[in-house]
Amino acid sequence: MATQIEPATQTDEDAFRAEVQQFLADNFPAELKGQSNALAGVDGPTNETPAQTKWREAVGARGWGTPTWPKEYGGGGLTKAQAKIIDQEFAKAGAYNPIGGMGVMMFGPTLLEYGNEAQKQEHIPPICRGEIRWCQGYSEPNAGSDLANLQTFAEDKGDHYLVNGQKTWTSGGQWADKCFAIVRTDKSDKHKGISFMLIDMDTPGVEVRPITMISGTSPFCETFFTDVKVPKENLVGEEGQGWTIGKRLLQHERTNISGGGSLARLMGQSLGDIAKKYQPTGADGELADAVLRDKIADFEIRWNSFLLTARRAMEESKAAGGVSEISSVLKKLGTKLSQERSELLIEIRGLQGLGWEGDGFSDGELGAVRAWLFGKATTIYGGSTEIQNNIIAKRVLGMLDHQ
Amino acid sequence: MAVLNEEQEMLRDMAREWTVNESPVTEFRKVRASGEPEAFNRDAYATMAQMGWAGVIIPEEHGGSDFGFLSAGLVVEELGKTLTASPLVMNTVAASAIVLGGSDEQKARWLPRLASGEAIATLAVDEGPSHDPAKIETSVSDGKLSGTKAFVHEAHGADLFVVAAKDGLYLVEKGDGVALTTRKLTDQRSHADVTFDGAAAEKLANGGDNLLDDVLDRARVLTAAEMLGMAQQVFDDTLDYLKQRVQFNQVLASFQALQHRMADLFADLAQMRSAVEAGLQAVDAGFGVARAATIAKAEANRVMHTMANEGIQLHGGIGMTDEYDVGFYLKRARVLEQSFGSSSWLKDRFSKLSGY
Structure with a gap:
């Protein structure tokens, strides 16, 4: 590992850019160029190569994977402008950010806002170093869209809680080290009886069973809690504050699901270009099927204006500070458009676009089929489209509660 | 809303204050009632020009x-909200043609007068009812332009x-060889077929081969800005109506079937604003x-189309009456949708620009 240098917070942009470039030259293993962050994914366990470990540790030591988080908890302590420079220089070098996952996207920002000093000292630095995986204990068999109906109960036992119940759709639960969960501490009040607590996944009584999805993968789990002891110091905020904290975390989740967090990833290849490989074209290079051509253009125009909307929302939320209320709009639009894109890809490829396995299909074709199927979940999880519509109507438009 | 600078915020606030106080929809009703084919209030336009709005894109x-153009769009959006009838959009587009393609002499002669409101200009391209700049028969020989332009806005x-001729854009003054036939459209604004019969014409020779496309693109974004203001207003009026109309002993805004439709429209409006x-x-x-x-x-067309229809439906029977404003937005919306590119024309162009 390179010599530790204090990250400069006041240096001018050019000097900082040079510092990032030097850091990349010293630390980024060439063999990782073009790879993505395996740790951030929820679709498989991490078996880091030595090069991947070296890269994660180098970025983690600087706090540059979480550049704007406070330095005293292991973040970079940098400005947004400097964070942008890191993004730009990493992208130029073909380097991924090795620090990711739910800890970075959702839990960390929420704990920084609501956690006490001891909790921040304990949990934030390992997130900044990419050392532990967090999972989300929210949904239950009878608490999906009606999340506040959750029944998992944490009984007060003096110095600890005794937790019993079942969570479901626990993303990456089988690989997670810890779980941030909302549980019931008071049965007399639906919303005010909910508390936010942190549970070690290796505590006796925690059992995880992966669920096989229609896409053939098992990214989600059922998680059972049987007499699980949770120390009192793992309560975040006050007892009964869990619904407020939990909803705040969901704003971060929505922003990430919609793609607001990573636009470049969503740009993808033009459907028109893909279609030209599968469909006949005229002498002028135009798709011969005028109806399909119109459908593709119709989609791509709306996709472009979604990307512009996500960019606008980011600029506005930067100006205002924090995640914006428009996160519900982005989640609703982005997920629907991604599904539409998958469906159009099938229409473009015909049956060649519905392959399940075998040498007759390219990796890209097979991947698109699994993505099409898995993508059906995106309008259901993270607050279904219908729930987003409720949020927009009530909180943004000020329409009255229908209940 | 795009992040604006101080000048732009002032311009927008001024436009908002003026339209709300001096040019509400009741002013458009007066213009309509007057029955004058030019369909705008000369005094109001003079005031707009005095405030600098006719010269926003002029050097x-x-x-x-x-x-x-972002600044011009802010003004046009506010005008769209109250359906202010004026030649401002067309004058701005025509002025942009002179800015892009005019000689020093043409610029010096026309731009100051267009900026001050002393003179008004418009753009005449299409020769049929649908936008199609590839089909232009108008021609010029020996400085005399002949041809017929259809549905010219603010003529x-x-x-x-x-005027778009086969070999480029020309300036033609009203007068000898220029004849107007009024075409009354549903929006009650100024439209006319304009016949040029050997009218004296000066070429805009400096804009390059893409001058017509460049000018039409400016017409498209400013028209879209007007539609954005209209869509925003229909949305706001509809939301207000749903919050006060009571049926089954509760305000309509409490019905989930209507809430989700408003959420859809809100998301559409966000897309439209970003694109415009x-x-x-x-x-x-x-x-x-x-x-x-x-x-x-294309996004302005798509969202405005839905917004106008939903605005009527969500207002219910009262939305069908002339007394309510929402119908005016529907009628103006369709005229603008068909101008400078219908949705199908725009999708064809997008495909071509994208190489498929």
Whole structure:
């Protein structure tokens, strides 16, 4: 590992850019160029190569994977402008950010806002170093869209809680080290009886069973809690504050699901270009099927204006500070458009676009089929489209509660 | 809303204050009632020009403020909200043709007068009811232009026409060889078929081969900005109505079936705003204009179309009455949708620009 240098917070942009470039030259293993962050994914366990470990540790030591988080908890302590420079220089070098996952996207920002000093000292630095995986204990068999109906109960036992119940759709639960969960501490009040607590996944009584999805993968789990002891110091905020904290975390989740967090990833290849490989074209290079051509253009125009909307929302939320209320709009639009894109890809490829396995299909074709199927979940999880519509109507438009 | 600078915020606030106080929809009703084919209030336009709105995209050396298209769009959006009838959009587009393609002499002669409101210009391109700049028969020989232009917006008030001929854009003044036939459309604004019969014409020779496309893209983004203001107003009026109309002993805003429709419209409006602002910004940046303008107008068409229809439906029977404003927005919306590119035309252009 390179010599530790204090990250400069006041240096001018050019000097900082040079510092990032030097850091990349010293630390980024060439063999990782073009790879993505395996740790951030929820679709498989991490078996880091030595090069991947070296890269994660180098970025983690600087706090540059979480550049704007406070330095005293292991973040970079940098400005947004400097964070942008890191993004730009990493992208130029073909380097991924090795620090990711739910800890970075959702839990960390929420704990920084609501956690006490001891909790921040304990949990934030390992997130900044990419050392532990967090999972989300929210949904239950009878608490999906009606999340506040959750029944998992944490009984007060003096110095600890005794937790019993079942969570479901626990993303990456089988690989997670810890779980941030909302549980019931008071049965007399639906919303005010909910508390936010942190549970070690290796505590006796925690059992995880992966669920096989229609896409053939098992990214989600059922998680059972049987007499699980949770120390009192793992309560975040006050007892009964869990619904407020939990909803705040969901704003971060929505922003990430919609793609607001990573636009470049969503740009993808033009459907028109893909279609030209599968469909006949005229002498002028135009798709011969005028109806399909119109459908593709119709989609791509709306996709472009979604990307512009996500960019606008980011600029506005930067100006205002924090995640914006428009996160519900982005989640609703982005997920629907991604599904539409998958469906159009099938229409473009015909049956060649519905392959399940075998040498007759390219990796890209097979991947698109699994993505099409898995993508059906995106309008259901993270607050279904219908729930987003409720949020927009009530909180943004000020329409009255229908209940 | 795009992040604005101080000048732009002032301009928008001024436009908002003026339209709300001096040019509410009741002023459009007066214009309609007057039955004058030019269909705008000359005094109101003079005031707008005095406030600098006619010169927003005109260089300072020619009497404008050179604030650019995003700024012009902010004003036009506010005018759209109250359906203010004026030749401002067409005058701005025609002026942009002179800015882009005029000689020094043509600029010096026309731009100061267009910026001050002393003269009004418009754009005459299409020769049939559907936008199709590839089909132009109008021709010029020995400086005399002949041809017929269909449904020219703001033709009645225009002193100057920027006319598309086979070999480029020309300036033609009203007068000898220029005859108007009024075409009354559903929006009650100024439209006319304009016949040029050997009218004296001066070429805009400096804009290059893409001058017509460049000018039409400016027409598209400004028209889209007007539609954005209209869509925003229909949305706001509809939301207000749902919050006060009571049926089954509860306000309509409490019904989930209606809440989700409003949420859909709100998301659509967000998309429309992003696309329109990006189109205006692209013109100012001079980069990716054709693509951005196509997206802007296509999204404006799509969202305005739905918004006008839903506005009527959600208002119920009262939305069908002339007494309520929402019907005016529907009628103006369709005219603008068909101008400078229908949705199918724009999708064809987007495909071509994207190489498929």
